[in-house]
Amino acid sequence: MRVTQGCFSFLADLTDAQITAQVQYCLEKGWAVNIEFTDDPHPRNTYWDMWGLPMFDLRDAAGIMKELAECRRVYGDRYIRICGFDSSHGWESVRISFIVNRPSEEPGFRLDRQESTGRKIRYSTHAYAAGRPEGERYGGS
Amino acid sequence: MTRAAAEPEKAAPVDAIDLRKEFEAVDIASVLAQLDKELIGLVPVKTRIREIASLLLVERIRQKMALASTFPTLHMSFTGNPGTGKTTVALRMAGILHRLGFVRRGHVISVTRDDLVGQYIGHTAPKTKEILKKAMGGVLFIDEAYYLYRPENERDYGQEAIEILLQIMESQREDLVVILAGYGDRMEKFFQSNPGFRSRIAHHIDFPDYADAELLAIAELMLDEQNYRFAPEARDAFVKYIAARKTQPLFSNARSIRNALDRIRLRQANRLVSTLDRILTSDDVMSIEAGDVLASRVFSADAGARRDRA
Numbered sequence: 295m296r297v298t299q300g301c302f303s304f305l306a307d308l309t310d311a312q313i314t315a316q317v318q319y320c321l322e323k324g325w326a327v328n329i330e331f332t333d334d335p336h337p338r339n340t341y342w343d344m345w346g347l348p349m350f351d352l353r354d355a356a357g358i359m360k361e362l363a364e365c366r367r368v369y370g371d372r373y374i375r376i377c378g379f380d381s382s383h384g385w386e387s388v389r390i391s392f393i394v395n396r397p398s399e400e401p402g403f404r405l406d407r408q409e410s411t412g413r414k415i416r417y418s419t420h421a422y423a424a425g426r427p428e429g430e431r432y433g434g435s
Numbered sequence: 436m437t438r439a440a441a442e443p444e445k446a447a448p449v450d451a452i453d454l455r456k457e458f459e460a461v462d463i464a465s466v467l468a469q470l471d472k473e474l475i476g477l478v479p480v481k482t483r484i485r486e487i488a489s490l491l492l493v494e495r496i497r498q499k500m501a502l503a504s505t506f507p508t509l510h511m512s513f514t515g516n517p518g519t520g521k522t523t524v525a526l527r528m529a530g531i532l533h534r535l536g537f538v539r540r541g542h543v544i545s546v547t548r549d550d551l552v553g554q555y556i557g558h559t560a561p562k563t564k565e566i567l568k569k570a571m572g573g574v575l576f577i578d579e580a581y582y583l584y585r586p587e588n589e590r591d592y593g594q595e596a597i598e599i600l601l602q603i604m605e606s607q608r609e610d611l612v613v614i615l616a617g618y619g620d621r622m623e624k625f626f627q628s629n630p631g632f633r634s635r636i637a638h639h640i641d642f643p644d645y646a647d648a649e650l651l652a653i654a655e656l657m658l659d660e661q662n663y664r665f666a667p668e669a670r671d672a673f674v675k676y677i678a679a680r681k682t683q684p685l686f687s688n689a690r691s692i693r694n695a696l697d698r699i700r701l702r703q704a705n706r707l708v709s710t711l712d713r714i715l716t717s718d719d720v721m722s723i724e725a726g727d728v729l730a731s732r733v734f735s736a737d738a739g740a741r742r743d744r745a
């Protein structure tokens with residue numbers, strides 16, 4: 295099952311040229327761009343690992359694309375996303391976040407129903423991949 | 436929007452191109468004219484820049500005709516004495532490259548050894564890479580590049596920075612242009628000990644020292660920019676000043692001239708303020724008198740030296 299999180303996730307995967315154009319858009323808006331990765335696809339997993347530091351004061355997307363290539367080389371079997379952080383007053387938050395890399399196979403989620411008191415039912419989603427320890431979830435290293 | 440960006444405009448190769456139209460389209464003529472107007476002297480440098488600009492224009496046309504095989508190497512080295520305009524030309528160079536489309540953004544990141552080399556093990560690589568990332572799409576100007584290499588200390592981290600630089604200079608030629616600058620003799624030694632650099636740099640440009648007349652023209656240009664001017668006797672005095680200053684140590688061409696002018700302005704202001712009971716005209720505040728120039732320490736030192744010799 296294809297994970298849909300962040301911008302553009304209902305579109306086909308972005309090509310590198312499209313990612314470059316998006317990153318350049320972020321830079322022209324003056325946002326700090328950073329690269330994050332994870333192998334826990336749960337939608338509530340908001341804290342992904344950072345690939346290096348956020349990149350401030352860049353003018354051209356080439357530097358970020360170079361870092362992305364490096365990140366893909368190391369964590370090509372995980373989810374990688376690019377975030378644009380707007381530090382201007384009133385925003386001070388992530389303005390854009392989109393997935394730029396995903397595992398070749400995404401097993402999806404199991405829905406657990408738990409009968410609770412009365413006729414109440416609690417639901418929880420459980421990523422199949424999360425059954426294995428971190429780092430071994432997508433057949434990678 | 437993203438869809439359009441996905442397919443970069445690959446126009447079909449053309450057979451014929453109107454050279455004049457192409458030349459006017461990129462408008463390098465105005466950059467070169469500005470270079471001529473604002474930079475005094477430096478004839479060999481200007482000739483070289485003109486040549487590079489022509490080469491790049493032709494290269495651009497060849498790209499349009501689908502004849503260019505590889506991206507041209509644009510890394511440069513500027514050698515010359517202090518104050519000969521290396522940094523200024525580097526800024527202009529970025530403009531030219533940007534207009535011709537060989538760098539995407541046209542900004543200049545000016546760095547020295549401190550910005551590239553770290554202080555402890557493992558600090559250099561991220562630091563250098565950070566700077567390189569910032570410079571991408573523009574020009575990385577490394578002033579006094581020879582300080583990167585310190586042969587006397589084999590554990591110096593400069594070597595690490597050099598290796599990263601060389602790698603990026605080779606692999607990301609279309610993203611980044613590196614300009615190394617420094618004094619001629621020391622750069623020569625630097626290139627000898629780092630042959631990798633020499634072969635990766637396509638254009639070596641040597642900046643000559645300015646002649647006395649050129650220095651005077653520079654002084655007048657600087658004054659004009661600040662709305663000052665020499666009185667006729669002051670101009671003669673400044674000609675003498677240049678001749679005297681040149682013989683003294685630590686003369687750094689246009690930079691010395693700028694510093695001298697700063698001190699002259701100081702003395703002029705002091706002279707004006709010393710007599711308070713008067714009406715000042717704009718002419719008074721603008722003009723620099725011979726006395727302002729002649730009060731310089733350079734003349735007394737010069738006279739002193741002559742007295743010593745006598």
